[in-house]
Amino acid sequence: MGNRRITRRQFIQRSGAAALGASFAGTLLAGCGGGSEGGSGQVAYWSNLEGSGPQDYFGKNIETPFEKSNKGTQLKVTFQPPDEMDRLLRTALQGGEGPDIVMTPGPAYAQEYIDANLFAELDDYAGQYGWDDKLLGWALDLGRVGGSLSAIPYQLQTMLLYYNKSLFGEMGMKPPKNRDELEAMAEELSGQGITPFAAGIGDDPASIEWYPTVFWNHYSGPDALYQALTGETKFADPIFVEAIELFKTYVDNGWFGGSQERFFSNGFDTLHADFGEGKAAMNVEGSWFMASAVDFFGQAAGNENDWDWTPLPPLREGVPPELYELGIGSTLSVNQSAQNPEGAAAFVDYLVADKARVTEWMAAVPSAFNAPLPFQEGDFPSSMDPRVERQLVSLSQATSEGNFGYTNWSFFPAKSTVYIQEEMQKVLTSDITAAEYCSGLDEVFKEDRKEGLVPKIIKPGSA
């Protein structure tokens, strides 16, 4: 193995970022557009907001007021598809382009950019804007690598158990508090022709990772995950294998999506419609679902049903009863080659640090602007859905008390994450066993650890 290094100038700038072959050339070159145009005062920001509603809201309520309150700084916003964001960023940054404010899909991704020295250090700005006093401590810890702050966790999320409140009312059911109750309910619902959990990965096969996340956190527990993520124990240990076996059993029972094949093919619209119509009783999904629940429940969806959420119950003795997996939808950083780093940092501060502003935005566009701030009851405007407020306060309080778990997409490196997504399907189709799956993950994770790709793992309060 040699160690000859090449530079960006030698290969990448000249040939564009289409280095993976002519078949990808068009797509990759497209990613080079939209970068910072430099010029004094301009700050380029790529946002992952989807839909004309949230994008218009951003323009009117965030972009314009920011420019007004920061004379001389012009914000140049480009909305990128969330699924494509990292690929476009990777290409642009490698080519010396890209936005001034860099949004990555999570800490594990940010780590790679930090290692490649593509992000500016934010410590001075943290002092200038008082982020240590405003933001949650664990969030800043997570963005610090080698003692320097380089990324701010943003768009906080967690996994929840949603239930069709109207259906539960009709059937005299209450949200399950433990595994026995959950399984008894699933049996009863199945017997009555109702799918216990609306589920499917047809639109986004990677979303299968929600389930290992849920079963490892609520069966194996956050302490076991912390130990494995920090290399103290192995993912091949029985406690992780058993969690995956339990999930497979539930899928084999037809509890998730109706059948294994439907679990593979159901798209989000189908599964959410089933949930709203009462064909399915519950839905294991992230807090982001609250933003679209209105499309599937009530008059707008052509039914009279209502929804609510509850924390996912512990699936084994000893796991905390109210546990929230910590998910970080994105991180915010300042491009090392930003033309206007002060303006970029000012916008990061504007976006995350002012509770009054942020809560307004969070009420208007649920889950899009969840900043790492210590929220309490009464912090939010009256226009906010009380279910959303309850979730935000619960997550904020739980994480500040150390009562949190780990989502795969936030705390596992990219290769381990892809392994979790890809190979999980093979467990469900019985191509591999749960033990083989976990052993395989252990090997991939060890490689990731050896390469220093594991992001900082914050310790849960119970560990």
Place this chain on the structure above:
Amino acid sequence: MEANHTAAVPKRAPGSLRRRRRMLAWVFMLPLLVVNVLVILGPSVATIYYSFTDWSGLGPAEFVGLENYREILSDGDFYLAMWHNILWTLIFLTVPISMGLLGAFLLSQINRFQIFFRIVYFIPYVVASVVNAALWQNILDPDRGIGSTLASIGIPFLDGVSFFGSERLALPAVAFVNNWAWWGFVVLLFLTALQSVDAQLYDAAKVDGAGRWQQFINVTIPGIRPTLVFVVLLTIINSLLVFDYVYIITRGGPAGASEVVGTLMYKEAFERFEAGYAAAMGLGLSFVSGLIVLVFIFLRRRGWEI
């Protein structure tokens, strides 16, 4: 006048004109050449380099020699994906080509509404693959698609069948969708070729007592052989490079049941961040495509009428 004019032109003029014309041709070709060098040759050279490196797509690349190629040779996922490409090729060498020949032959027999049918057959080809895919995902939805509609009128054999969720059906189902968009184009190619076959050959065959099938085998097929070979070559290369429909509909799932090299390569590059390994994979695929083209050229030079 003419003689005087001729006499006035220097003897070297025709050669000079030819040179100027050649120069002009090069001038016209130059922009295209520059574009090709920039978007094909440059990235291709870079791809060759990166295939010998361990590169994540970010930062510097570490030279690893033939390591990526060695890894490919022991990569079960790559072999499975390549096998799916071969199956895909076999499907597309048979189904759309047979349908295309039949469609073109039937269309050649009618005059009225021929243009209408040509347009109808061709429309799916010009519709964006993402639209075609969404259309068929809805049509083949196990709960809300054609299966449940047929079941509601007493034909239940497709009810609840999850075409894209079944390991057994996913690959052929995606191929079916892609074929739906592709075969109309093949019809038009064959129809154009059929129209250039000399009608007198059919008359002569009839006089010799040839039936429809014998006319098809002995007149039509030889008459459209260059187009047929072109379509076969196009099909093989397209099948090796297939990506869009698989990525849009199943992303290679479930559990790799519809994974092809194109989607695997994408995942390696942009999900696992093994850009060097993906480059080696892409180069391997290009090598196979190039080999097939070379075989065709070789056979043609050996006198095969293809």
